[in-house]
Amino acid sequence: MSMDLDAHRPALDDIINREKAKGGALIPVLHQAQELYGYLPKELQDYIAEGLGVPQSTVFGVVTFYSFFTTKPRGRHRIGLCLGTACYVRGNTKNLERLSHELGVNAGESTPDMRYSLEVCRCIGLCSQAPAIMVGKSVHSKVQPDQVADILSQYE
Amino acid sequence: MTIEELERIRTEARQILAERGERFLPDGELKPPRPGEVRVVLRNCGQIDPKRIEEYIAKEGYFALHKILNMTPEQVIDETKRSGLRGRGGAGFPAGQKWFFARQALASRPAPADGAPPAYLICNGDEGDPGAFMDRAVLEGDPHSVLEGMAIAAYAMGATQGYVYVRAEYPVAVEHLQTALPQARRLGLLGKNIFGKGFDFDVDIRIGAGAFVCGEETALIDSIEGRRGEPRPRPPFPAVSGLWGRPTSVNNVETLANVPQIFLKGADWFAGMGTEKSKGTKTFAIAGKVKNAGLIEVPMGITMREIIYDIGGGILNKKEFKAAQTGGPLGGCLPAKYLDTPIDFESLVAAGSLMGSGGLIVLDENDCMVDVARFFMDFTQDESCGKCPPCWLGTKRLLEILTRITRAEGTEKDLETLEYLTQNISTASLCALGQGSVNPVVTTMRHFRDEYEAHVRDKFCSSGVCKGMFHYEILADTCNGCGACRLKCPDKVIKGAKKAVHEIDQANCIVCGDCYKACKFAAIAIRPRPTPKSKLPECG
Ligand SMILES: Cc1cc2nc3c(=O)[nH]c(=O)nc-3n(C[C@H](O)[C@H](O)[C@H](O)COP(=O)(O)O)c2cc1C
Ligand code: SF4
Ligand code: SF4
Ligand code: SF4
Ligand code: FES
Numbered sequence: 001m002s003m004d005l006d007a008h009r010p011a012l013d014d015i016i017n018r019e020k021a022k023g024g025a026l027i028p029v030l031h032q033a034q035e036l037y038g039y040l041p042k043e044l045q046d047y048i049a050e051g052l053g054v055p056q057s058t059v060f061g062v063v064t065f066y067s068f069f070t071t072k073p074r075g076r077h078r079i080g081l082c083l084g085t086a087c088y089v090r091g092n093t094k095n096l097e098r099l100s101h102e103l104g105v106n107a108g109e110s111t112p113d114m115r116y117s118l119e120v121c122r123c124i125g126l127c128s129q130a131p132a133i134m135v136g137k138s139v140h141s142k143v144q145p146d147q148v149a150d151i152l153s154q155y156e
Numbered sequence: 157m158t159i160e161e162l163e164r165i166r167t168e169a170r171q172i173l174a175e176r177g178e179r180f181l182p183d184g185e186l187k188p189p190r191p192g193e194v195r196v197v198l199r200n201c202g203q204i205d206p207k208r209i210e211e212y213i214a215k216e217g218y219f220a221l222h223k224i225l226n227m228t229p230e231q232v233i234d235e236t237k238r239s240g241l242r243g244r245g246g247a248g249f250p251a252g253q254k255w256f257f258a259r260q261a262l263a264s265r266p267a268p269a270d271g272a273p274p275a276y277l278i279c280n281g282d283e284g285d286p287g288a289f290m291d292r293a294v295l296e297g298d299p300h301s302v303l304e305g306m307a308i309a310a311y312a313m314g315a316t317q318g319y320v321y322v323r324a325e326y327p328v329a330v331e332h333l334q335t336a337l338p339q340a341r342r343l344g345l346l347g348k349n350i351f352g353k354g355f356d357f358d359v360d361i362r363i364g365a366g367a368f369v370c371g372e373e374t375a376l377i378d379s380i381e382g383r384r385g386e387p388r389p390r391p392p393f394p395a396v397s398g399l400w401g402r403p404t405s406v407n408n409v410e411t412l413a414n415v416p417q418i419f420l421k422g423a424d425w426f427a428g429m430g431t432e433k434s435k436g437t438k439t440f441a442i443a444g445k446v447k448n449a450g451l452i453e454v455p456m457g458i459t460m461r462e463i464i465y466d467i468g469g470g471i472l473n474k475k476e477f478k479a480a481q482t483g484g485p486l487g488g489c490l491p492a493k494y495l496d497t498p499i500d501f502e503s504l505v506a507a508g509s510l511m512g513s514g515g516l517i518v519l520d521e522n523d524c525m526v527d528v529a530r531f532f533m534d535f536t537q538d539e540s541c542g543k544c545p546p547c548w549l550g551t552k553r554l555l556e557i558l559t560r561i562t563r564a565e566g567t568e569k570d571l572e573t574l575e576y577l578t579q580n581i582s583t584a585s586l587c588a589l590g591q592g593s594v595n596p597v598v599t600t601m602r603h604f605r606d607e608y609e610a611h612v613r614d615k616f617c618s619s620g621v622c623k624g625m626f627h628y629e630i631l632a633d634t635c636n637g638c639g640a641c642r643l644k645c646p647d648k649v650i651k652g653a654k655k656a657v658h659e660i661d662q663a664n665c666i667v668c669g670d671c672y673k674a675c676k677f678a679a680i681a682i683r684p685r686p687t688p689k690s691k692l693p694e695c696g
Contacts, residue, residue: 023400024362026382031324031363058383065384065541066365068324084286085481085517086443088531122368122535123286124325127443127515128450137327 005043008036016051025052026062030069039073075110075117077155080134084123092131096120098145099133102152116155157344157351159222162213165343169214173204186293186451190467194429196437197290197413198453201297206332209339212300218345220419221307225353229259232312236415239423240435245280245371245408246483246512247588248434248501251415254405255313257395261403262314268402273317275403277310278380279412281322281329282364282371285484286535288515290439291409293451295322295329298413299336303359305412307346308419310357313405318359321376324366333361368485368539372587373406375541386541387587408513410439430456434500444481444517445472461495464518475520478619479603482517483510485532485539486592488599489525508599510592524621525604526611530558532596540589547590550581554597562622566612574601620669620682627665627685628672632657634679641671641680 005012015032019025029048034040040063049059063069081087081096096107103111103118110117126132129141133151140151186202189195204211212218224232236252243249258275267274279302283291295302306318322330337359340346348356362380369375375385377399398404414436418426427435434456440463443449447469454463460480464470471477479489488509497503504511519528537551554577557570578594578601585591601608610616617625630641630650637655642648649665652658660671672680 022360024380024382027365027379028363031365054382061384062382066367068364068366082286085484085515085531086287086449089444089517089519089523089528121325121366122284123288125283125289125292127287127289127441127517130443130449 003037003041003043005047011036012047013051016048020052026054026059027066030059030063034069039070041071041073045071073110073114075114077116077135079116079118080121080124081107081118082122082124082126082130082132082134083120084127084130086123086127086130087132090130092133092143094145095131095133095143095148098148099152102149116152159351162218162222165210165213166216166219169208169210173211173214186297187448190448190452192454192458192462192467193452194437194455195453196417197294197301197410197439198297198451199417200301201293204298206297206299207335209300209336209343209345212298216420217300217416218304220416221304221345222351224308224311224419225351225355229312229314232308232419233259235423236312236418239418239426240430240433241411241414241418241426242434242501243408244410244414244438244513245406246486246510248511251309251407251411252312254395254407255309257393258313258315258403258405261396265403272400273315273402275313275315276399276405277306277313277315277318278373278376278399278404278406279306279318279320279409280371280373280376280406281320281326281409282376283323283326283409283513284368284371284539285513285515287443287481287517288441288484288513290441290451290514292326292329293439294409294413295320295326296332299329299332300340301413301416302409303336303340303346305415306359306407307350307357308415309405309407309412311355313403315403315405316356316358318357319362319380319399320359321362321364321370321380323364330361330363337361367541368535369541369587369589372589374587376406377404384541386543387589389586410514431498431500433502438499438511438514440514440516442468442516442518445475445520445523446470446518447472456500457498459496459498460490460516463499463516464495468518471518471520475522477518478521478523479519479525479528480516481519481528481596482515483512483592483595484515485535486510486588486595487512487515488595489519489528489603490599491603508602509595522619522621524562524617524619525600525607526558526617527562527619527621529597529600530555530562533558533593536589536593540593544584544586544590546581546584547586547593550577550585550590551593553577554581554594558597561608561611562617562625564611564615564622564625568612570612571601571608614684616684618682620672623667625685626682627662627667628660628669628680629683630658630660631679631681634677636677636679638677640674640676644670644674646670 019029045059049056107120133140133143233252233256241251262275281291370379370385372387374388379385394404430436437453439453479491481489501511533555537555540548542548560566578598582591582594620626635657642650649661
């Protein structure tokens with residue numbers, strides 16, 4: 001998978017230069033880089049490693065350790081289905097099955113048209129309104145399997 | 157900033173609040189306090205606009221900070237000790253003691269030569285326990301109370317730089333903190349020479365990246381330093397050698413949010429609430445099969461029954477209470493016999509569980525305890541950092557066994573293996589994640605042994621959760637023929653005339669459970685399948 005580093009290079013350089021002066025810059029830089037590019041492919045990781053003066057292996061080790069970072073591009077709409085305790089006991093696995101069926105992908109995958117990616121997460125702090133699903137930054141609470149198709153159609 | 161200016165802001169802001177009247181969070185998550193609740197940490201949540209520092213000041217905000225800057229750090233530590241405040245992040249370590257150790261370590265070491273901060277105060281807002289959201293509520297609803305608590309703690313222990321570590325899943329909390337910090341700096345409540353008393357303190361935000369283990373304090377420190385978060389052996393404790401090798405205190409969000417109140421109202425006031433060893437209040441996030449799910453704050457020592465039935469309104473859909481899960485993935489499941497135990501740090505540990513951060517998930521008759529144990533093991537084995545084999549490999553083995561049992565492939569030998577493994581993992585793991593990972597298994601095996609036995613012996617899941625290990629039967633003497641189940645059945649395999657007893661065509665039933673949920677007369681029961689499906693024949 002090749003990517004276009006130049007797309008956001010000035011912004012990326014700014015981030016690196018701004019954070020570099022502080023201690024522990026790597027994780028904040030990765031967060032912001034992922035925000036810019038959507039994901040963290042190898043080329044981008046290497047560029048950051050060079051910019052911050054840390055070994056490539058360190059960057060790779062950090063990216064793979066933290067589940068928030070992804071090395072694969074994701075769909076326009078990131079669906080985060082919560083399988084935290086409250087959502088699990090209130091039946092979110094049924095919603096996951098339905099989502100997976102509707103989209104034709106498994107958790108951790110994106111639809112071929114890159115419209116959606118389906119991810120499972122662990123508690124988004126909406127336990128009192130379980131079962132909960134996030135799409136991008138919007139929240140859907142007390143979701144029933146029958147509502148899944150309707151929710152999906154709200155995101156172009 | 158001077159005290160006169162702060163008083164002026166308070167007067168003006170009170171006016172605004174009085175004109176606007178009380179308000180509560182729009183999403184209804186935090187309701188007005190119910191009888192039995194006492195709000196200390198949550199006092200301002202939903203009452204003030206978290207994006208306006210003036211409204212926090214209207215509620216006496218930053219007055220405690222002014223007050224303690226006229227005391228010596230030692231006096232601040234002593235007052236905190238006297239209040240009995242213990243850490244709300246899980247372990248319950250006395251907060252004043254922690255600052256004392258850090259201060260002591262700081263005194264015995266030279267300051268960094270390069271002018272770097274001599275010591276650090278970290279606010280732990282990682283809140284990884286799936287099912288807990290009290291720290292989110294405080295960070296979102298009252299961020300300045302956490303910042304003020306941090307400043308007081310920093311003064312006591314000698315830190316000049318603070319970090320709030322917030323999980324990435326809480327974008328609103330991050331946003332509110334990002335708004336709060338410059339406001340506090342602008343008024344001189346953070347930064348250099350606060351209140352002209354020569355105390356410097358500033359705060360930075362660090363965002364987590366989705367690793368449960370980073371809530372553990374040494375892993376959290378690694379993460380702030382920009383590395384993989386892997387727990388280290390303690391000692392040295394962070395108080396001695398923490399962030400960048402300097403004395404560091406890691407305190408939970410809720411712990412810190414208590415601190416300003418302790419200095420406004422006095423240590424005696426705080427110590428007047430709670431039990432002998434657990435003072436003050438505790439927030440709980442009640443969720444699961446309970447009517448009024450949500451956030452509550454109650455005095456320590458209240459019973460689980462009061463929380464679940466009086467405040468929580470009881471169990472949903474008239475079902476039977478089965479267990480309360482406290483302490484998250486490292487905690488345990490407590491059956492009905494513990495409903496009347498007063499909740500504090502010690503009593504929960506004695507019962508085999510944990511206070512943890514305060515997540516409380518109510519489970520009912522339709523929750524399978526073996527499956528709940530499997531669920532938590534799936535979580536912990538996924539979150540194990542992989543540093544030590546007993547945890548990393550042990551949790552994998554436990555998960556394999558529990559998965560087998562929930563698939564009707566378990567044997568009696570598996571139960572012995574579970575017991576043996578849980579003992580070894582808890583003693584041989586380096587950090588509390590590995591040590592505590594076995595608690596959900598240990599407590600469910602202790603209190604719900606019959607369910608485990610039914611799973612392995614009869615291949616029966618009486619809760620109706622584990623696929624292939626039960627089916628539904630209509631009870632001929634209870635069914636009144638209302639037809640609700642027949643209408644709901646997606647495959648139309650329920651037969652029965654109006655007002656006559658209905659029957660399920662078992663051969664074609666897909667066991668979806670829709671009929672079970674639809675029947676208002678408890679006429680459908682979960683029963684063992686006549687020929688249990690066992691893929692693994694037991695041999696020898
Ligand atoms: C695996 C693991 C996860 C933890 N997660 C958290 C957390 O999310 N929030 C927290 O405050 N403490 C957490 N802790 C406890 C911290 O290590 C530490 O004890 C706590 O932050 C200290 O603050 P306190 O004294 O105010 O409780 C966790 C501990 C372990 C072992
Ligand atoms: S017990 Fe588990 S989480 Fe803790 S250090 Fe060992 S492997 Fe990592
Ligand atoms: S379990 Fe589902 S398929 Fe079977 S009878 Fe009930 S509603 Fe019909
Ligand atoms: S819903 Fe219950 S009472 Fe009504 S027909 Fe079905 S089993 Fe009988
Ligand atoms: S468990 Fe799903 S939001 Fe908390």
